[in-house]
Amino acid sequence: MQQQEESGEDIVIVGAGLAGLAVALGLYRKGVRSVVLESSPALRASGFAFATWPNAFRALDALGVGDKIRKLHVQAEALRVASSSTGTVAREVDFSGKQGGAPFEFRCVRRDVLLQVLEAELPRGTIRYSSKIVSIDQQHDDSKIVHLADGSTLRAKALIGCDGINSVVSRWLGLAKPSYSGRSATRGLAHYPDGHSVQSKFLQFFGHGFRFGYVPCNANDVYWFYTWTPSPDDDGVDKSGAKMKQYVLTKLRSSKVPPEALELVQSSEISEDAPAAPLRFRSPFSLLFAKISKGNVCVAGDALHPMTPDLGQGGCAALEDGVVLARCLGEAILGGGDSAGGVAEKKRIESGLRKYAGIRRWRSIDLVGTAYVVGFLQQSSNTIVSFLRQKFLSAMLARRLVKMSNYDLGSMQQDESAAEAEHIVVVGAGPAGLAVSLGLHRKGVRSLVLESSPALRASGYAITTWRNAFRALDALGVGDKIRKLHLHVQGLRVFSSSTGEIAHELDFTAQENGGPHETCRVRRDLLLRAMEEELPPGTIRYSSKIVSIQEDVGSGAKLIHLADGSVLRAKVLIGCDGVNSVVAKWLGLAKPSYSGRLATRGLAHYPDGHGFQSEFLQFIGQGFRLGFVPCDETDVYWFYTWRPSQNG
Numbered sequence: 001m002q003q004q005e006e007s008g009e010d011i012v013i014v015g016a017g018l019a020g021l022a023v024a025l026g027l028y029r030k031g032v033r034s035v036v037l038e039s040s041p042a043l044r045a046s047g048f049a050f051a052t053w054p055n056a057f058r059a060l061d062a063l064g065v066g067d068k069i070r071k072l073h074v075q076a077e078a079l080r081v082a083s084s085s086t087g088t089v090a091r092e093v094d095f096s097g098k099q100g101g102a103p104f105e106f107r108c109v110r111r112d113v114l115l116q117v118l119e120a121e122l123p124r125g126t127i128r129y130s131s132k133i134v135s136i137d138q139q140h141d142d143s144k145i146v147h148l149a150d151g152s153t154l155r156a157k158a159l160i161g162c163d164g165i166n167s168v169v170s171r172w173l174g175l176a177k178p179s180y181s182g183r184s185a186t187r188g189l190a191h192y193p194d195g196h197s198v199q200s201k202f203l204q205f206f207g208h209g210f211r212f213g214y215v216p217c218n219a220n221d222v223y224w225f226y227t228w229t230p231s232p233d234d235d236g237v238d239k240s241g242a243k244m245k246q247y248v249l250t251k252l253r254s255s256k257v258p259p260e261a262l263e264l265v266q267s268s269e270i271s272e273d274a275p276a277a278p279l280r281f282r283s284p285f286s287l288l289f290a291k292i293s294k295g296n297v298c299v300a301g302d303a304l305h306p307m308t309p310d311l312g313q314g315g316c317a318a319l320e321d322g323v324v325l326a327r328c329l330g331e332a333i334l335g336g337g338d339s340a341g342g343v344a345e346k347k348r349i350e351s352g353l354r355k356y357a358g359i360r361r362w363r364s365i366d367l368v369g370t371a372y373v374v375g376f377l378q379q380s381s382n383t384i385v386s387f388l389r390q391k392f393l394s395a396m397l398a399r400r401l402v403k404m405s406n407y408d409l410g411s412m413q414q415d416e417s418a419a420e421a422e423h424i425v426v427v428g429a430g431p432a433g434l435a436v437s438l439g440l441h442r443k444g445v446r447s448l449v450l451e452s453s454p455a456l457r458a459s460g461y462a463i464t465t466w467r468n469a470f471r472a473l474d475a476l477g478v479g480d481k482i483r484k485l486h487l488h489v490q491g492l493r494v495f496s497s498s499t500g501e502i503a504h505e506l507d508f509t510a511q512e513n514g515g516p517h518e519t520c521r522v523r524r525d526l527l528l529r530a531m532e533e534e535l536p537p538g539t540i541r542y543s544s545k546i547v548s549i550q551e552d553v554g555s556g557a558k559l560i561h562l563a564d565g566s567v568l569r570a571k572v573l574i575g576c577d578g579v580n581s582v583v584a585k586w587l588g589l590a591k592p593s594y595s596g597r598l599a600t601r602g603l604a605h606y607p608d609g610h611g612f613q614s615e616f617l618q619f620i621g622q623g624f625r626l627g628f629v630p631c632d633e634t635d636v637y638w639f640y641t642w643r644p645s646q647n648g
Contacts, residue, residue: 010034011329012146012156014169016043016127018111018315019301020162021118022322023329024126025063029454030330031538033123037148039132039163043119045111048189049223051202051215051312052109059319062564064454064543065117073107073218076202084205084212087256106202108215108223110189111315121454133168142295142346158329158349159297162318165280167303173291175299178280178306181372185227185309186244186276188268195219198260205257211310212252214261222264226251227279227309244276279308284369292357296349300325305364310374313367321360328356334538424448425560425570427583429456429540431463431524433576434531437539438476446536450562452545452577456532458524461603462637464616464629465522481530486520487614487630497619497626519616521629521637523603549573549586601639603631610636 011027013020016038024034038044052060052069060066079093095104119127132149136159139145146154161169165178190196196216204213209231214224226248248265282290282305292298300321307314332352333345424440426433429451437447451457465473465482473479494504508517532540545563552559552569560568575583579592604610610630618627628638 010156011158011160012037012144012154013160013162014133014146014167015162015164015301015303016040016115016119016129017162017164017301017318018114018118019303019318019321020160021115021122021127022059022063022319023160023162023300023325025065025118025121026323026326027330028122028126029064029542030326030334031540031542032330032333033537034126035154036122036127037131037133037146037154038127038129039149041130043112043115043127045115047111048187049108049110049217049221050315052107053312053316054105055313056109056316056319057105057107059316059323062323062543063118063121063319065121068117069109069114070107072113073109074200074216076106076108076215077200079106079202079204081204081206082256084207084210084255084257108202108217109315110217110221110223133163136168136172136297144297157296157346158353160325160329161297161299161303162301162322164302165306167299169297170299170303173294173297173299175290175292175304176282176286178282181279181281181308183227183229183279183308184276185225185279186248186270187223187225188245188265188270189217190222190224190264190268192220192222192267196222196264198222198264203261205255205261208251208255210251212248212255212257212261214264222268224261224265224268225309226265242270245270281307281368281372284365284372287361287365287368290361292361293350293353296346296353298325298353298357300360304360305368307368307371309371311367311371313371317364317367320363324359325353325356328352328359423570424572424574425450425558425568426574426576427546427560427581428576428578429453429528429532429542430576430578431527431531433574434528434535434540435472435476436574436576438478438531438534441535441539442477447539448568449535449540450544450546450560450568451540451542452563454543456525456528456540458528460524461601462521462523462631462635463527465520467518469522470518470520476531476534478530478534482520482522482527485526485530486522486632489519489521489616489629490614492616492618494618494620497621497624503620521616521631523631523635523637546577546582549582597641597643599639599641601637604636604638606634606636609633612636 011032011034013023013034013036016036020036020038024036027034052073057066057070060069075095077094077096079091079095080089081091082089093104095106130150133146134149135147137145137147139155144156144159146156146159148154159169161167161173163169167175196219198214198216200216202213202215204211206212210226210228212224212226214222216222228251245265245268249262252262252265287305292304301318302314304321305317307317329349329352332348332355335348424445424447426436426447426449429449433449433451437449440447465486470479470483473482489508491508492504492506493502495501496503506517508519510517543564546560547563548561550559550561551557558570558573560570560573562568573583575581575587577583581589610633612628612630614630616627616629618625624640624642626638626640628636630636
């Protein structure tokens with residue numbers, strides 16, 4: 001009943017957590033296909049939420065989902081650190097910029113929301129659920145055979161382990177087992193359907209052997225955590241969700257935390273799967289010489305750097321890993337013209353993974369080591385440490401925490417001075433850009449298309465496609481694909497909008513010198529998809545917005561600077577970037593002029609069929625023009641253009 005043969009996959013990612021989905025989406029933005037193996041039957045968001053600092057948002061912006069996450073979560077105004085024994089505020093850091101400093105981005109992001117956003121950006125079928133790895137074999141050609149629990153196998157030319165703290169891939173690489181820090185943690189999410197009154201601040205209380213904090217995620221949810229050093233008396237504590245909650249409340253009632261903290265813990269949900277978890281970390285010293293990558297295998301996220309949560313950087317670092325790894329591996333795969341599976345490509349993949357390992361090793365050592373030290377200092381009950389913490393260490397730790405989160409996106413990018421060489425660069429993945437690229441491909445000429453959006457963008461719903469357009473589509477080899485998906489328009493009728501009388505009528509079925517008129521109303525998304533499918537993988541580079549163009553005086557090549565800091569060198573640069581074209585501006589073309597009219601358009605969808613005749617109807621007069629025409633059996637496109645009055 002099972003698939004026994006090896007299924008060939010280019011890039012196999014193990015684990016659909018933050019790191020795994022970030023790697024997959026980063027590769028997808030570069031046009032590189034991957035498959036993500038997830039052992040659970042659905043996305044699993046353990047831990048409810050996590051602190052998302054500026055470094056994480058730089059990574060999310062690079063993946064094209066930063067603004068989506070910002071809209072769903074509130075910005076924290078400040079970080080306030082207080083003593084749990086006295087309630088005295090030891091340190092407050094302003095995030096809003098109202099106190100004269102620069103605004104600092106911090107949000108508490110729900111894990112389930114972020115994972116769903118990342119999944120929604122990936123092609124359907126990228127994540128393969130209920131796929132648990134049991135072993136890994138190496139073949140004579142260095143490809144890896146991944147054995148799954150259901151008996152099936154996958155062949156991978158690159159294997160990326162993002163499978164958490166108990167990673168099968170990190171064990172295969174020989175990384176040291178994570179060590180127990182001597183502390184435990186529990187966490188919860190308080191949900192208020194009618195909204196909460198908790199201030200949008202990140203509040204932390206430490207001392208007495210524990211660390212407690214809470215922060216709103218949005219208008220309805222407040223996340224909290226509690227970490228502690230277990231005593232011998234804790235051995236008999238029932239660790240179930242309800243009992244764990246009572247344990248936390250008992251500890252908090254004997255400290256100086258505000259009443260709202262007790263209330264939100266009381267009304268919150270604690271995961272029954274893991275109500276109390278021992279905090280483990282991988283020793284920084286073991287990471288110093290660890291094989292983060294070996295040949296065509298590497299690890300990321302908690303599989304690489306499990307750390308205690310005292311910096312709030314575990315999830316952020318996983319997102320950093322994903323972006324860095326996708327860039328290093330994607331550029332390696334797309335960096336040569338040899339056929340898939342070639343020796344040169346294998347060497348490039350190995351080199352790309354080594355580059356990633358070199359970048360992330362020292363960052364991981366820094367984060368893991370700092371998190372452990374911060375946790376020890378914040379939770380220690382030692383009298384001397386408590387005194388120093390209250391007087392000096394709190395301010396120092398807060399500054400260190402902010403500094404760690406200011407990890408520069410530039411360190412996640414290639415050196416700007418080493419511009420990536422491309423012969424022909426096309427800017428814009430609209431009809432013109434994809435037609436140019438596909439036409440070149442039909443001639444055997446490679447090109448790269450830069451698209452600022454994270455995916456194909458079909459503004460305007462549909463276009464009228466006349467005989468000249470079909471001649472172009474036929475020349476590109478996609479004409480028949482488009483014909484099969486759309487109705488042939490039989491005629492055009494133009495009416496007066498004031499009288500309803502027919503002003504003009506044209507039969508498209510009548511024979512003329514060049515044959516019958518061929519007219520369809522073609523959906524833009526279907527047209528763009530049809531052309532994209534004909535292009536080689538990796539031709540379109542998404543989330544690649546041009547910010548400036550320079551000319552290399554010596555060679556005449558153009559240096560294209562992108563918003564993510566990377567640079568491309570182009571022998572030929574073709575601007576298909578629309579009405580606000582950066583390339584047209586560089587050429588000195590005049591700005592488009594306003595015609596004095598406006599337009600809006602829409603698409604009416606009828607799942608059971610619309611019943612309209614296949615003809616193009618237009619109504620003209622009284623200062624507007626209205627038209628509608630069926631695209632296919634279920635969709636009708638309409639437009640309305642008008643001249644605004646003086647009062648708008």
